[in-house]
Amino acid sequence: MKAEEFLKGRGAQYNPANPYLKQEYVAAHIEGLDEAMLSNSKTEFFAEHPKKIVNKVESPDLGLSYSMNPYQGCEHGCVYCYARNSHQYWGYGAGLDFERKIIVKENAPEVLARQLENQNWQVMPIMLAGNTDCYQPIEAKKQLTRRMLEVLLEYRHPVSIITKNALILRDLDLLQKLNNLDLVHVNISITTLDEKLRQKLEPRTATGARRLQVVKQLTDAGIPVNVMVAPIIPGLNDSEIPTIIKNAAEAGASSAAYTIVRLNGSIGPIFEDWIREAFPDRADKVLSQIADCHGGRLSDSRFGTRMRGEGKFAEAINKLFRMSRNRYMADRSMKPYNYNHFCTRAGIQMNLF
Numbered sequence: 001m002k003a004e005e006f007l008k009g010r011g012a013q014y015n016p017a018n019p020y021l022k023q024e025y026v027a028a029h030i031e032g033l034d035e036a037m038l039s040n041s042k043t044e045f046f047a048e049h050p051k052k053i054v055n056k057v058e059s060p061d062l063g064l065s066y067s068m069n070p071y072q073g074c075e076h077g078c079v080y081c082y083a084r085n086s087h088q089y090w091g092y093g094a095g096l097d098f099e100r101k102i103i104v105k106e107n108a109p110e111v112l113a114r115q116l117e118n119q120n121w122q123v124m125p126i127m128l129a130g131n132t133d134c135y136q137p138i139e140a141k142k143q144l145t146r147r148m149l150e151v152l153l154e155y156r157h158p159v160s161i162i163t164k165n166a167l168i169l170r171d172l173d174l175l176q177k178l179n180n181l182d183l184v185h186v187n188i189s190i191t192t193l194d195e196k197l198r199q200k201l202e203p204r205t206a207t208g209a210r211r212l213q214v215v216k217q218l219t220d221a222g223i224p225v226n227v228m229v230a231p232i233i234p235g236l237n238d239s240e241i242p243t244i245i246k247n248a249a250e251a252g253a254s255s256a257a258y259t260i261v262r263l264n265g266s267i268g269p270i271f272e273d274w275i276r277e278a279f280p281d282r283a284d285k286v287l288s289q290i291a292d293c294h295g296g297r298l299s300d301s302r303f304g305t306r307m308r309g310e311g312k313f314a315e316a317i318n319k320l321f322r323m324s325r326n327r328y329m330a331d332r333s334m335k336p337y338n339y340n341h342f343c344t345r346a347g348i349q350m351n352l353f
Helices: 084-089 096-100 108-114 146-154 167-178 195-201 206-221 237-249 267-278 283-293 312-327 346-351
Strands: 044-048 054-057 065-068 101-105 127-128 159-163 183-191 225-232 255-260
Touching: 054 101, 054 159, 054 195, 084 096, 084 267, 096 101, 108 146, 146 167, 159 167, 167 183, 183 206, 195 206, 195 267, 206 225, 206 237, 225 237, 225 312, 237 255, 255 283, 255 312, 267 283
Parallel strands: 044 101, 065 127, 127 159, 159 183, 183 225, 225 255
Antiparallel strands: 054 065
16 A cells, blocks of 8 residues: 555554455455545444343453443544454454444443343443443434433443543533442543644544543543553553653543553554554564564463563563653542442332332
């Protein structure tokens, strides 16, 4: 792909073969095509009506919790996104398809309510957007995330939200009501404050400066906010760690965390193709340092090391992060959840009499 053919507004620059499909479309004779096969086509939306929306997370790296995602696929187009591989289960590609074929779970709020009514339900924080961003652009129209927050408020259930989109401020009224009961944590992901890098790395997200404004507006309203400096990509954004944490602290963030990028499955070739087009002068250096963090490979599925890495570059990143957090956020922490408010609709009705 030539530089002038770089697909602006997209992270991935091609669509790798889906390993779960026996057949695929390929451009076998490019000279016979009237137009480019990988043209930057518009985003499409597909309705889905799942029977289950909340899934139990049992990864030792994440701790015991639940996750739920009203959307599959993400318009933000972050090239490194670990969720790309999951799009293949739906019959789509992890590359361009992930960004332009979005599955909308139309009945997510109703399904959530049904699951919370289960007599065996165990109260733990639900991670809203554990896979794809619940405040991606289509949310402005569909409002599934807002309706799910309304359900969680009705049941008085704890929730953790992670996003890169300023659209979360639309729901400040609900967040404040949840916070009054100590039921909400918000995580704002800030990968870079370099706007030129963000435009290629995370093309349809809010700017880093705007995300800092979101942190300030949320914290000014009393909402506890954790800033995710994630993912750290050695050789690309690791030098920004102190600046991001300093700015996040000044905006009022209660804490900060980080992960090191890992390029499992189809994400590896997608990322390598992207960085060789976007930053050809440092591609080899970045890829080499990522591999150094994961035992010589771009991918890493080992619990305990996959999110923090190992080796000299991972150790340097960890040290820089800890020093920065200790300098700017030494006495801060996220306030704990309150699990005692949870109540089913049946219990709520009984309380009325």
